[in-house]
Amino acid sequence: MADFRGRVVTNDELQQFRQQLARYEDHQLGIFYKYFRDDLHYIISSLDTQSVLRELNFRHCVSVEHYQAIKKQCGASVFAEMLVEDIQASGRDAVLGLWESLFALQNDHPHPNLLGVLDELSQTGHCLERNVMLDKCGPDLHPDLKACRLQHREDLLQKTQYLVEHRAPGLTTESQSFSITERYLDLIVVSSQHFRSRPQHELIVTGGIHEHYLQRAQSNLERISPNRLFRWCHRKRCVPQAVLVSGVPGVGKTTLMQKFVYDWANGNLYQRFAFVFSFKFRDLSNKEELSLAQMIVDEYPYLHSQLERILQNPKHLLFIFDGLDESKDQIDLKQNQLCTNPRSMQTVSAIVSSLVRQSLLPGCSVLITSRPTRLATVETSVFNRISEIMGFFPKEREKYFLHFFRDYTMGEKAFHYVRENGMLYTFCYIPSYCWIICTVLSMCFRAQRANSAQTVEFLPKTVTQLYASFISNILANHCQAGTIDKNFLISIGRMAEYGVNSRILSFTKEDLDGFSVDASSHLATSFVMESGQPPHVSYSFLHLTIQEFMAALGYYLDYSPEGLQKALEEAKSTEDGRGEIFLRFISGLSDSSTRSLLKPYVGDLSAPAAKHVISFLQKSIPNLNSQNPDNRKVLNVFACLTESRNKVLVSSSIGLNRQLDFRDFYLAPLDCTVLAFILESCRETELLDLGACFIQTEGLERISAALHTVTDVRLANNNLRDEDVQCIYSILTHPQCRIQRLSLRNNGLTELSCLPLALAVSENTSLRDLDLSKNKLAGEDFYKLLEVLSAPMCRIERLALQEAKLTPQYAASLLCLTNNPNLTHLNISSNFFGDAGYPHIKEFILIHPSLKEIRVGLNDFSEATEGNLQQLQTRRPDVAIIL
Incomplete structure (x- = not known):
């Protein structure tokens, strides 16, 4: 993070900054203060409290003792909000004192958000008021364009005002929709350069660094709210025109884009853009060649008459392309064949690349979303700002549960259960994962209410059990209409595995036919969603993890020793980690109690397949006493053992290793959950060295259930x-x-x-x-x-x-x-x-x-x-x- 190293701020620079601020009138300072208010809340809550209060006290702005007490009683967030509001109420001198204090603090606390705000204020201060008003009111337009924009806003509002909560057929009678203003929850978006090579499965690695990103003051990463995506970029020292937002499947990329468009159409965000055009790569994949003008009119036919006039002012246009990873064709952002005419026939790749690189409609802005793994093969240097969605804040996770159940007691009960189960809770930073677990728990609770004389026989304890419960509930609905076609499940499992191995999320009708999957069957629609219009229809599983579970389940429905061994070896050897979740699911299904969840609908799953997997795991357990064991491979095997719930296997194989040394190796909360299961299974570990593993609050909670079993516990250098x-x-x-x-x-x-x-x-x-x-x-x-x-x-x-x-x-x-x-x-x-x-x-x-x-x-x-x-x-x- 060399870009964000501190620099020595001299007295002359501070004096110059003070003089610059002094030139602004009170109403201008008020505009700036309101504009930066959310940034100030975040920055002050992230910085060292004593340092902030010391600087403010030096300038006679606040009482240190008063705000120290607020911080101690209410926490950093409330302290920051109260301090920012109180300073504004105290008048001009206090506001100037806060800005001067923050300017001085960059010496010892070069937080990127602080540097970004100071940089924006300094670099664009002379025109900042104009820019703020432009974002608030928008550019002046010809009366015809004003009418056209109004129609466009109304169309986008209609398309974006509701969040649809999809439910698999059979789980409820129908999908439900809710106002986006009521149900949208804030997501963590940070600056990022962290894709390229990912040795782990993207869900696992992102879940791993999630807790690290939450330690805001220490992580030195820039948090970017939606209203900052197209604001001054400190890293690139410019107002970005090409922005990339990445995130793992289900983390909320599309929902964030929907909220972004809704806020624009509602007049609350980036009114500098006279028109916003939103597209999905999935819908564009079936179009071999088209023009940008045709692309716009196909999506927004009512713009046809005014399109020529609209395109005359590119700096007032924003193009959003959602789901780069769902494009069938490779999007080459460094290709040489660029276009300049919005009416020339081109490939989607050429159009997108030309917009991003400003040869087509120079001055326009572009926003693209993608999974991180797809970006390893994309030239990202063309973007001015690169951000990554990290998912829910902890409070938002709980809110999601309360919203889902719409019953406070039930929502609290479900969240408490998950919060106590580290294996399930770790993935709850992903909204779609929250949906799956809430769906399963709601069914468990309904079953309990239906038979109040009995306690719930089975609540999921592992991720495999969660998905087995999810699938069994789908199959239970279809059993009412007749028997389950086991061959269909085998076929869809083979197609799922093909997609996992080939990094394919979106399947064509030809793909389904090739694996003998009848897309028209009611059972098929329970597993895959259909999108697009005939003849250009594509299919995708409800979530990537469901695809990976079905791939694993297929080997228990149709056991082949050679086929299973080959799949296990290939999954274990993948360099990018795409086989990790598959391995965990296939290990989890070796547990008989987990398999029993599916037995009423598909009969006995293969016991020989389970023995085969257990034998594979036993041979895969690394030698922990070797000189330099690969800790990541060790933890991957441990995770599979945890899903298998086979404590006897753990005790007999790992229990002989009395010392576990993970010193200087980053441990995610999920890793800590896995280690807890291993320690509980062994019971007599002599040494556990977790020094400098970046164990944080959540990680410590995950492993705490088993630390009492260890003789020598080392938690040094963990902050x-x-x-x-x-x-x-x-x-x-x-x-x-x-x-x-x-x-x-x-x-x-x-x-x-x-x-x-x-x-x-x-x-x-x-x-x-x-x-x-x-x-x-x-x-x-x-x-x-x-x-x-x-x-x-x-x-x-x-x-x-x-x-x-x-x-x-x-x-x-x-x-x-x-x-x-x-x-x-x-x-x-x-x-x-x-x-x-x-x-x-x-x-x-x-x-x-x-x-x-x-x-x-x-x-x-x-x-x-x-x-x-x-x-x-x-x-x-x-x-x-x-x-």
Whole structure:
């Protein structure tokens, strides 16, 4: 992220910035403040609170104590919103003070959103008011064009005002639609250059980095709301005309585009564009050649009479092309054959490339969406801004469940179940995945209500069980009308596998015929959706993961040892990870209880196929004791074992490896869920090193259920925060806790962590070694932690408090540690005790009865004091005093 490194802001630059702002009148400052309000909320909530308040206090804008209390009580988001509103209400001087503070903060906090806002204000300040008003009111148009635009807006509003919640036939009577303003939920969109080579399945890798992206202040990634897509781009130093938005299947690309068009048509977004034209690559795929003018008129026939006039002002036009990955033809954005005439006959690839590269309608804007994997083969340097949709914020996940069930109690119950199941919850950043799981849980709950005397027999615990439940409910509906055609399921499974291996999401009628899939059958419409108009019709599965599940299911419906072995080997060897979900599904179906979900509709699934898969998994388990095991391959196998729910296999195969070392390897929350299952199956792991694995809140929660089974747990360098210590508390106070050594070294813990840590240590009976080094523990609550560590009954033998921000005032309190008869090793190096703290440290060394080693170096001691400490060695030869 070299583009976003900080720079040294000089006093001259600050003065120049101040003078620039001072030239604006109050109403202009008000316009800018409103324009940047959402950005300011996000930036202030992302930056270090103390730094922001320090700068504002220096300029006499706020009371530090007041807003510190707000932050502590209400959190970063509420704090930021209140601060921004209060400053605006305080008048011109406070507003100028905020801008100056932010300008100064870029020295130490070069957050890309901060740099982008300051850059936009500086670079476009002289014309920013005009641009804001243009986005609000739009350009002046000829009366005929105004009437045409009004008709166009009405047409787009009609097409975009409702979100359709598709349901597979048989699950409900019909699809339902809802107002987009009521049901649309915010998605995380960030700047990104992260496609190209993806060694993992895109759903898995995106789910993996999702939690990382949520750590906004640390991730140093630019968050881009829809109203920023065509605003000043700090990275490229321009107002972008070509924008790319990527995202995994089902994450909400099309819905985001629908909301974008709706907001434009409603007059709430980017009125600088007089006309917005939205197309789907899937619908364009069947057109060999056409002109841009024909493309527009085919989609919007009412524009025919005014099209010539519309195209005369390209800078007022926006073209949206949704679903690059659904185009049958390769779109070559670097091709040499570009066109300049909107009426010349060209391929879709030539038209799109010519628009993006500004040879056709120079000055126009273009917005394209695509799956990340398709972009590995596309020249993306032609885009001014590249963004990636990361899916739902955590709060939006819960809102989705509440919206789906329309019953608060039921929605809360469903969300709580999923929240407690890490395997299911991890993928809930994807809206379409939320839809599948809500669909399944709603059926489980309905079954429970229908038979209230019994509890729900089966709620999905793994992703495979979720999809098996989903498919079984589809098949249950068809069983009422007659028997299920097993051959159809085998055929559609083979077609699904062909699509997975060939990266095909959209199938033609020829594809279906080639695999003997009758598109007209009612059962077919339960699995695939039809789009387009005859004769140009295409078919796609309800979701990519359903396609991957059906591919796996086919091998249990029609077992062939040779075919299954070949499929397993090919899926395992794929370099881009496209076989990973398939492998997890085929592993999950080896579990008899999972297969039993489908038995009423298709009979017994192949037990020999299950044994074949288990044998394959057993042979695939890597040697964890090898010198450099491939951690990604290890976790992929672990994930398959987790889906199989085969604890006996895990215990017999992995249980022999008493040490698991993932140090310096990024672990996603899903990986942590997988590791929890492995640890629960083994039960006697001696060492789990998760140092520098970027374990965050969600990841820690996922693995916490099993950490108590490990003897030595290392969580150093993970940027854990005070709120995560409650999870640590639950681990240490587990009745069967085996942890003897715990390292929380170099995390983001402060004095707020001291009290829960004190309670945990006092209740735990196994812990002997505790490393709290390189955390900012100094504060009033630190004394409470020392009190527990000093108790005669405390079992801690090794205690590390290196670089804990301890000053001379804490030296006297350390003496109480002499009451702990078990303490043998103490590390208090790299603090700030200085010569003032020496007398207490000296006394501690001389009187502690069981001390064997103390590290006291780098504590601002004078040479004389260091000499005195060395001389103490003669008086306590049994204690190693390490400077």
